[in-house]
Amino acid sequence: MITRARHLALAGLLLLASLCAPAPSAAREYLQLFVTEPYLELHTGPGRGYPVFHVVPRDASVDVLFRRTDWFKVRTERGVEGWASQGDMLKTVLADGSPFRFPLGDRAGFTAHRWEMGIFAGEYGAATLVSGYAAVSFNSQLQIEGAVGNFLGKFTNGVTGDIGLAHIILPESRLSPFLTLGVGLVHTEPKATLVQPANRTEQSAYVGGGLRYYLTRRFFLRAEYKAHWIFTKRNANEEADEWKLGFAFFY
Amino acid sequence: METGLRILLLTALLAMLPGCASWRHHKGQPPSAQKVPTAQSPDEAPPRVVEPEVARREIKVPKIRSSNIELGLFYGELSIEDFGAHPVSGITVAYHITEDFFFQAEAGRAEAGRTSFEVLGGNVQLLTESERRFTYYDLSLGYNFLPGEAFLGRGVAMTSAFYLIGGFGGTDFAGDTKFTVNFGAGYRVVPVDWLAVHIMAQDHVFQTSLLGTTKITNNLEARIGVTVFF
Numbered sequence: 264m265i266t267r268a269r270h271l272a273l274a275g276l277l278l279l280a281s282l283c284a285p286a287p288s289a290a291r292e293y294l295q296l297f298v299t300e301p302y303l304e305l306h307t308g309p310g311r312g313y314p315v316f317h318v319v320p321r322d323a324s325v326d327v328l329f330r331r332t333d334w335f336k337v338r339t340e341r342g343v344e345g346w347a348s349q350g351d352m353l354k355t356v357l358a359d360g361s362p363f364r365f366p367l368g369d370r371a372g373f374t375a376h377r378w379e380m381g382i383f384a385g386e387y388g389a390a391t392l393v394s395g396y397a398a399v400s401f402n403s404q405l406q407i408e409g410a411v412g413n414f415l416g417k418f419t420n421g422v423t424g425d426i427g428l429a430h431i432i433l434p435e436s437r438l439s440p441f442l443t444l445g446v447g448l449v450h451t452e453p454k455a456t457l458v459q460p461a462n463r464t465e466q467s468a469y470v471g472g473g474l475r476y477y478l479t480r481r482f483f484l485r486a487e488y489k490a491h492w493i494f495t496k497r498n499a500n501e502e503a504d505e506w507k508l509g510f511a512f513f514y
Numbered sequence: 515m516e517t518g519l520r521i522l523l524l525t526a527l528l529a530m531l532p533g534c535a536s537w538r539h540h541k542g543q544p545p546s547a548q549k550v551p552t553a554q555s556p557d558e559a560p561p562r563v564v565e566p567e568v569a570r571r572e573i574k575v576p577k578i579r580s581s582n583i584e585l586g587l588f589y590g591e592l593s594i595e596d597f598g599a600h601p602v603s604g605i606t607v608a609y610h611i612t613e614d615f616f617f618q619a620e621a622g623r624a625e626a627g628r629t630s631f632e633v634l635g636g637n638v639q640l641l642t643e644s645e646r647r648f649t650y651y652d653l654s655l656g657y658n659f660l661p662g663e664a665f666l667g668r669g670v671a672m673t674s675a676f677y678l679i680g681g682f683g684g685t686d687f688a689g690d691t692k693f694t695v696n697f698g699a700g701y702r703v704v705p706v707d708w709l710a711v712h713i714m715a716q717d718h719v720f721q722t723s724l725l726g727t728t729k730i731t732n733n734l735e736a737r738i739g740v741t742v743f744f
Contacts, residue, residue, distance in 0.1 A: 292576045308673035310613045310661045329579040329707075331743070332613050336707065357575065365578070368612065380609070382617065382653040384682050391693040393683055395619070395653055413684050415693045444523070454690070470523055480612050510655060512611045 293326035305345025309334035368481035381511025390416025403434040590737020597626035654681025
């Protein structure tokens with residue numbers, strides 16, 4: 264078992280390495296930017312504490328290789344590679360003289376962004392809930408979101424999957440309420456020991472609402488309530504309340 | 515109840531309407547909103563002395579690749595309380611949000627051994643083979659606590675970070691899945707921009723009543739991992 268796991272891990276790693284080997288740089292076209300400030304500082308790593316080891320003088324250009332968080336890996340005309348901060352890159356220009364602009368992780372980004380993701384802990388019915396979600400925005404007020412949850416209770420465990428629309432009521436505000444509406448699936452595994460009831464998967468619908476609170480950089484808090492209606496094959500439908508609180512970020 | 519539900523659904527639907535409306539607005543401006551430029555009479559047009567023949571250079575802006583996702587595998591030792599220490603392996607996915615914080619999702623699996631009660635009791639079997647499989651997953655937030663550089667001799671410098679991690683998830687063990695809290699610390703070295711090596715130790719804490727009394731169990735894990743940045 265252990266040998267098999269080890270072989271599997273090694274095979275997976277080799278596959279990953281082959282997938283991720285950097286593409287030949289000649290085939291790739293990089294964005295060229297020009298320095299307009301007296302100089303552009305290059306750090307040894309993507310973080311504020313890494314020392315500056317090189318400066319690019321005014322009017323010289325750099326190629327942007329890639330971006331990691333708020334840092335850009337750049338290459339100078341002489342082939343020196345280093346990391347430039349987001350703040351410094353804002354002061355560079357494109358070849359036509361127009362300023363270089365890109366999405367920043369700030370309050371404006373909180374109002375209007377494309378992607379967001381988050382993790383939650385909470386309650387589903389009477390069970391503890393672990394949940395994650397991802398959303399794509401159509402505009403600053405409307406987004407489609409998918410959530411997956413795992414509820415762990417005394418008598419039942421299960422998994423939920425939801426997809427629905429969210430309407431953000433005050434996207435410009437730091438504390439912004441939202442409403443959600445959607446459908447989902449619930450897979451329930453009862454834990455009864457005497458009579459073994461079968462596991463079941465049922466459709467559900469939900470309506471809910473919550474609050475988003477912008478913290479800093481790309482982070483916000485999200486508290487949410489959802490009222491679920493589970494459409495069972497029995498005589499009466501079931502209802503379940505979901506409460507959760509979590510961290511999320513946007514990109 | 516039915517009426518209440520209907521009202522609730524209708525309220526949510528109504529509240530979403532402005533969002534849908536602004537989406538349409540976003541997709542295309544209505545023609546009435548567009549300004550029609552007023553034509554200038556030929557008398558007012560300034561006389562052109564030189565006709566510029568230089569075409570403006572079109573700049574094609576290539577997309578900047580983002581490299582924030584870290585995907586990898588790990589292998590190590592997991593000490594399952596009362597069931598001994600056993601090899602563990604698994605997969606991790608991390609997303610670096612800022613230079614300080616990252617989200618991480620991970621899943622791992624180990625096979626539990628026998629408790630001392632089972633060893634001493636001869637043929638006593640507390641769990642079946644499949645129940646001895648210890649599978650966990652968690653969602654965590656990590657903080658790059660001490661970023662720095664690691665040096666190999668005079669010529670090689672690699673960025674590194676000591677990080678703290680904490681989160682929650684579930685552990686499937688002994689025929690039940692339990693809510694689990696995990697916390698720990700790790701050290702990451704990045705030899706090249708797309709590759710990272712991790713050494714990490716963390717604790718998985720959950721409540722169980724498997725051995726008669728309800729208690730909190732600590733399941734310590736030490737491991738090494740290799741991840742690739744995308």
